[in-house]
Amino acid sequence: MTDLTDLGIAAIRDGVREGAFSAREVAEAFVARVAAAKSLNAFLVETPDHAFAAADAADKARAAGETLKPLAGVPIGMKDLFCTKGVASTAASHILEGFVPPYESRVSQNLWDAGAGMLGKLNMDQFAMGSSNETSAFGNVISPWRRSDGGASGKNWAPLTPGGSSGGSSAAIAARLCPAATGTDTGGSIRQPAAFTGIAGIKPTYGRCSRWGVVAFASSLDQAGPMARDVRDCAIMLEAMAGFDPRDATSLDLDVPKWEAGLSGDLKGKKIGIPKEYRVENMPAEIEALWQQGIAWAKDAGAEIVEVSLPHTRYALPAYYIIAPAEASSNLARYDGVRYGLRDLPDGANLQEMYAATRAAGFGDEVKRRIMIGTYVLSAGYYDAYFTQASKVRTLIARDFEAAWESCDVLLTPTAPSAAFALGEKSADPIAMYLNDVFTVPSSLAGLPAMSVPGGLDAAGLPLGLQIIGKPLDEQSVLNAGLAIEQRAGFTARPEQWW
Numbered sequence: 001m002t003d004l005t006d007l008g009i010a011a012i013r014d015g016v017r018e019g020a021f022s023a024r025e026v027a028e029a030f031v032a033r034v035a036a037a038k039s040l041n042a043f044l045v046e047t048p049d050h051a052f053a054a055a056d057a058a059d060k061a062r063a064a065g066e067t068l069k070p071l072a073g074v075p076i077g078m079k080d081l082f083c084t085k086g087v088a089s090t091a092a093s094h095i096l097e098g099f100v101p102p103y104e105s106r107v108s109q110n111l112w113d114a115g116a117g118m119l120g121k122l123n124m125d126q127f128a129m130g131s132s133n134e135t136s137a138f139g140n141v142i143s144p145w146r147r148s149d150g151g152a153s154g155k156n157w158a159p160l161t162p163g164g165s166s167g168g169s170s171a172a173i174a175a176r177l178c179p180a181a182t183g184t185d186t187g188g189s190i191r192q193p194a195a196f197t198g199i200a201g202i203k204p205t206y207g208r209c210s211r212w213g214v215v216a217f218a219s220s221l222d223q224a225g226p227m228a229r230d231v232r233d234c235a236i237m238l239e240a241m242a243g244f245d246p247r248d249a250t251s252l253d254l255d256v257p258k259w260e261a262g263l264s265g266d267l268k269g270k271k272i273g274i275p276k277e278y279r280v281e282n283m284p285a286e287i288e289a290l291w292q293q294g295i296a297w298a299k300d301a302g303a304e305i306v307e308v309s310l311p312h313t314r315y316a317l318p319a320y321y322i323i324a325p326a327e328a329s330s331n332l333a334r335y336d337g338v339r340y341g342l343r344d345l346p347d348g349a350n351l352q353e354m355y356a357a358t359r360a361a362g363f364g365d366e367v368k369r370r371i372m373i374g375t376y377v378l379s380a381g382y383y384d385a386y387f388t389q390a391s392k393v394r395t396l397i398a399r400d401f402e403a404a405w406e407s408c409d410v411l412l413t414p415t416a417p418s419a420a421f422a423l424g425e426k427s428a429d430p431i432a433m434y435l436n437d438v439f440t441v442p443s444s445l446a447g448l449p450a451m452s453v454p455g456g457l458d459a460a461g462l463p464l465g466l467q468i469i470g471k472p473l474d475e476q477s478v479l480n481a482g483l484a485i486e487q488r489a490g491f492t493a494r495p496e497q498w499w
């Protein structure tokens with residue numbers, strides 16, 4: 001029999017329906033694999049009982065001849081940014097240590113309602129701030145991938161980042177610890193880790209997935225989405241995650257399309273835009289070559305290729321790194337030692353001192369850096385010079401995309417300017433780290449759906465991803481272009497097991 005942990009969502013769903021195996025067997029296989037992969041540090045909490053309960057419910061429903069739910073028998077991983085009732089939820093920060101939510105996030109509830117079970121809570125960058133997983137308060141995740149060439153430093157097997165912030169999710173899927181996982185994306189946190197680990201992930205249009213019960217980072221950008229082995233699995237999982245929620249004021253009151261049923265890798269009649277400003281300085285030749293390959297695959301699928309211009313692209317990163325910290329500094333004001341998690345109350349301290357001690361002890365360095373930047377750009381003397389200006393730039397970036405849609409249906413770009421880098425390689429230099437988000441941030445600022453699909457391997461044997469960006473609410477075209485590329489890329493590489 002095939003190893004059940006090699007199966008993705010669709011194969012598990014169909015196999016359970018047909019009785020090829022039981023949901024319990026699937027859950028047991030993944031639970032055992034999670035337990036044997038502690039060295040990757042992908043899970044912060046393991047919840048086998050949750051997975052078993054959902055599996056048993058699926059098996060019971062099948063035995064009773066009931067119609068099975070869309071994700072019946074599918075165990076998944078949950079990024080620790082989602083509040084899960086009765087299960088510790090820390091956003092990988094000390095300041096939330098000990099916090100056990102008395103409620104369930106809307107997206108996780110939607111997944112349980114669809115029949116999925118939870119294998120555990122996945123490690124991530126603290127408060128989703130980071131691109132490498134190194135800002136987690138509980139130690140970084142280690143990518144299951146390794147270079148095949150000893151690396152630039154000549155040091156063999158230097159541990160690599162699985163990307164960030166959803167690095168626990170990407171590592172767990174690539175290592176076959178779960179068939180799929182939730183991610184969140186504020187400036188690239190679903191797409192970049194997906195690219196670094198050879199999996200697929202989609203950030204839907206802002207407002208498709210409820211933010212209710214998701215620990216807030218930058219509320220005008222935060223959006224949940226699925227990470228999985230392939231495009232079809234992303235479509236299935238996004239259908240379960242998305243939907244209107246009156247408890248989130250920015251939730252879109254729209255029906256959820258049947259994305260899986262609408263999948264087609266035929267791009268005849270579609271125009272694919274290639275934004276010339278994404279040809280950035282010092283881009284490795286391998287990334288450029290992959291992009292050209294992606295263009296050739298899109299043509300082969302019947303698409304017409306058009307060059308487009310997004311002239312404000314180069315202002316996207318600076319605008320993002322003003323807007324996101326500004327919103328974060330406001331959102332993170334709630335962690336004061338009174339209401340959640342950690343409280344540091346030195347002897348004889350007054351309230352003000354308790355706030356300061358708690359926040360000093362509870363937040364990591366990157367989170368503090370962003371709170372300081374955010375507070376600065378929102379301060380009375382600098383608000384107009386920074387925050388207002390960045391907000392104007394954001395509008396110009398959104399208009400660039402609107403103009404591009406006059407001549408194309410989706411855009412095709414690389415997902416990240418490099419393959420996975422070694423842990424420690426960029427952590428001393430925040431700007432180098434931020435530059436990693438150059439291709440993912442513009443679509444986040446414009447609230448557009450965007451996905452990453454694996455395109456191939458670089459010379460060191462590491463995965464590279466291609467990004468597809470779509471019009472607002474047009475996830476279907478994004479998924480279809482992703483499928484066309486996936487079908488032609490034939491990406492089957494997987495990390496050799498060493499853990």
Ligand code: GLN
Binds near residue numbers: 129
């Ligand atoms: N790497 C980006 C940042 O650090 C994006 C993070 C995210 O999308 N959550 O802000």
